Amino acid sequence: MAREVVKVLVVDDEPMVCAHLRTILGSADDIDVVDAAHDGAAAVESVLRHRPDLVLMDLRMPGVDGLTAIDGIMELDRPPKVVVLTTFDADEYVLRALRGGAVGFLVKSTPPEDLIGLVRVAADGHMVLSPVAMRRIVAASAGEDAARERAERLIGKLTEREADVLTRLGEGLSNAQIAAQLFLSEATVKGHVSRMLVKLECANRTQAGLLAYDAGLVAR
Incomplete structure (x- = not known):
């Protein structure tokens, strides 16, 4: 039986990153990249407009950053799953995003062949981070x-x-x-x-x- 199509919003201030992700994810029959946004404010507006199932969210963006956008998205009725996009998996902001409602994170260097499967896993409501990564992030946290x-x-x-x-x-x-x-x-x-x-x-x-x-x- 065919999988239900997962609607994805990509959020990153680098247009090339958005284009790269759109190309990779667009190669899967069951994933539809419905929009790309380049800051947090545009991300929240796009969620309201397109009602994606999953948001791939960069954290460090000028203007409204990813953490603020996640807070806004989580306040919406039936918010989508949010997966953080990050360059460094030990980034202190990742833990704040997870506590704020993100279901996991992906480093931007994730191999293309793994990305599609991880998006499917996240869309199904499962964690998208390894126990090893969880330990490292929590151990590095303050407070x-x-x-x-x-x-x-x-x-x-x-x-x-x-x-x-x-x-x-x-x-x-x-x-x-x-x-x-x-x-x-x-x-x-x-x-x-x-x-x-x-x-x-x-x-x-x-x-x-x-x-x-x-x-x-x-x-x-």
Whole structure:
């Protein structure tokens, strides 16, 4: 059965980067690059106009930057998934973007053959970053004490089973992999994740995964 077409908005202040991404993604039958924007303000306007499923968002742009744009997008009704585009994966702004609602990040040097698959994964609501990258970003962050206290407070709301699911989610496992490890059905795991996100006040799995790191459920 054919995959549903994923509508993508590309945001970068370099037109050549936008053109490059449009060419790569446009080669896939199930991905449609609906627009390209060159600053954060234009990105929010484009989301309202085109209602993409996924936004590839540069962070460092003149005028309205990517972080501000992500904040604006997340305030919209039914916001799209946002994946950060970055040159350096240890960029301090990446963590702020993930905490703000981005589902993951891609370095701009990502091989073209990997980019299409990663866009599909992100559009399906999964994290687009490795556990190794997550550890490096969290370890390099400032204000860890406050983040740990908040994470421990929120995780205290979870049942023991939900905490088990959260730990494995933080390790980068899919619902199917979590189900296999915990001897549960995939539907049961999906239900746990949905309830867990509400209790943790998280918009997506990536934010929940960050809480697992902050609380020490996942080794750094």
